[in-house]
Each structure stands twice: as C-alpha cells, then as structure tokens.
Amino acid sequence: MRTQVAIIGSGPSGLLLGQLLTNAGIENIVLDRVDRNYILGRIRAGVLEQGTVGLLDEAKAGKRMHAEGIVHEGTSLAFNGTHHRIDLKELTGGKTVTIYGQTEVTHDLMDRRSETGGATIYNAKNVQPHGYEGDRPYITYEMEGIEHRIDCDFIVGCDGYHGPSRASVPENAIKTYEKIYPFGWLGVLADVPPVSDELIYANHERGFALCSMRSHTRSRYYIQCPSSDKAEEWSDDGFWDELRRRLPKEQAESLITGASIEKSIAPLRSFVAEPMRFGRLFLAGDAAHIVPPTGAKGLNLAASDVHYLFEGLREFYGEGSSAGIDDYSRRALARVWKAVRFSWSMTMLLHRFPENGEFGQKIQEAELDYLVHSRAASAALAENYVGLPF
Incomplete structure (x- = not known):
C-alpha cells in the first residue's frame, strides 16, 4: 500500500490534518490503534480559539460547530469572594472563543472524512514508523495477526504522549522539557445548567475551581485536589459542597447540582x-507537547501545529518547495512555548501551593487584583x- 502522507493517530489533530490534505488533493491515510467508538467515548475539554474555528471551517467540518457551539465574548476571574469579568472581545478588537467539546470536533471530522472518502484504518496494532531518516519512509502495523506496510513520502505522528512516533526517535536526537504539578483536577460532568453564561476561574485559599460547560444544559466543573486522590473516593455531594466553598457567594447560592x-x-x-521534525517524520499535538488545561490550549496548540504543517505540505506538493516543511519545527515551537508560558502562568496564579503559605496566597491575590484593574494586564x-496569531 502507498500514500503520500501517513498519519498516526485519529484524534482531532490527525483528522484535521488529514481532511485539509484531502481537500487539497494530497493522498493520506490515518491509522489508529483503537476503534472509532473508543475515540468518541473520550471526554475532553472544548474551548476553541478563533484560529481553530477557522481551520475547521477550512476543512469544511464546521457546520455543526457553528449551529451548536456557544460563542463567549468574555471570561471571569474570581478571588476574595468576588468575580471580575474580562471582556475578551473588547480587549482584543473583536476576538472571541467558542465552547464546543473536543469529542464533537472529532465526530465532525470523522463524518467529514467518511463523506469525502478518506482512508482510516482502525484497530491497527503495533504501529511503527520506519526509514524516516532517508527518503523512503514507511509504516508497519498488524491487523488480525498479519503485518501490513504503508510506504509514503512523509509520516506525521499525531499519536499522543504515549504513541510510537516520538518513542521511535533516537534519544540523542530529541530534548524534552517537563514540569509536573503537585496536584490534579477533579472534574465532574453533569446534566445541569451552567452556573454562569461564561467560564469562571476561581482562586481560593482551599484551592482552584473552574466553572465550565458543554452546552446550555450540560456543565463541566473542576476543583483542585491532591494528586494522590482517587475519583471514586469523592461522592457527588462531597464534590458539590467543595465547589460551593470555592465560589463567590452569588455563584455558590445559584449553583444547580x-x-x-x-x-x-x-x-x-x-x-x-524539541525539535518537532526528524527527517521525514513530523510530530504534532500531544506527541510533541502537553500543557495544563488552565489556559485551554491543548487542542488549540494541536490545531496550530496542523496549520503550519499543512501549509508546508501543500507548498511541497503544489510548488515543489520544501521551505515550509523545513521551517515547521521552528514556527510551531515558537507558538508552543508562548502557550506553555501562558498555561504555566495561569496555573501558578490560580492554584493553591501549600508550600508558599499565606504569603504566597496574598501575592496571588495582589496579582489578580492588578490584572483585573489594569487594562494593559x-x-x-x-x-x-x-x-495568538498563527
């Protein structure tokens, strides 16, 4: 079997790249180790930047998103018992975000791929990239005990943190940077109306909280918890009680559970x-970077990777130029590190770090007060x- 671009991973980044390539007449095959239903069963966040919305439109997979997604023109920061709205649209010259679940994005891209005849191989076991250091890369995989091979021009690893793409790179050819935070997010999804029309990020002495949503009737809430906690140890009532404690009085009293x-x-x-390119192998999305969800950047960073890579591949096949793919890693990482910085800063600002004591809490509150009262901040x-722009 042969194709021009072989894509490992049928999450949103792999499917988005595949659809953009298909629309441009560039042959591609998407492989995944699991099946479609397993992928659609994973619940993920869904705050989409305008750039991501634009890419879904370019892929011609944005119709349902525009019909069902919720456009947010602002967001709120809560601390010291009050909440303060940040007017995103006014402060950015008209830009907004769209609330639309990652599962729905994936579903729409799967449907679009089916409509346009895109090839997707599910339940592909032991997927492995080969030969990408030279000019004849290929992928092997097993199906029902039989090994298959796909020859291609390029391999794109959209297969997540634990996938085979990054793992296949020689250790001396890649450098990784990592920070592990000493807590997690306990998240609850419930069919109840959101407590607010827009997201609320709360800093409280008991820990961080986030009030989010999937629709006007389905809410997603989170609270900071020790990384040693187990979800099954938390009852629903225990979660709702703790969430109320961390919200301003008005929101706590109006919370529907x-x-x-x-x-x-x-x-x-x-x-x-780093880097995100190794010969004819490219990494994209979680295969190359992960950010804490505080800044809502994970899916959006994957989309920006796809933007840069698609531009490069389209230029390669349309104009015979390798300039775009040669510059892919540098361009993608420049934006990645800015998003990593923002996600880190939001995490440090909003979460409780017990080792910092009361002094640290006061510094956070002073920073938040400055942030909401300074137009520049x-x-x-x-x-x-x-x-940020692509």
Missing part, C-alpha cells in the same frame, strides 16, 4: 519535545486566552 455523568481526576503537567491575558 445533579448526578454526575462522568467523574475523573486529570494530572497536570507541562511537556515539550487584562488585554495581555485576553490576547493570550483567545489565541
């Missing part, structure tokens, strides 16, 4: 691998939150 649909704890880490937060 209900049975959880899903409850889980997500660890927080920052991770970057608010504008900087808004600019990063809605997404």
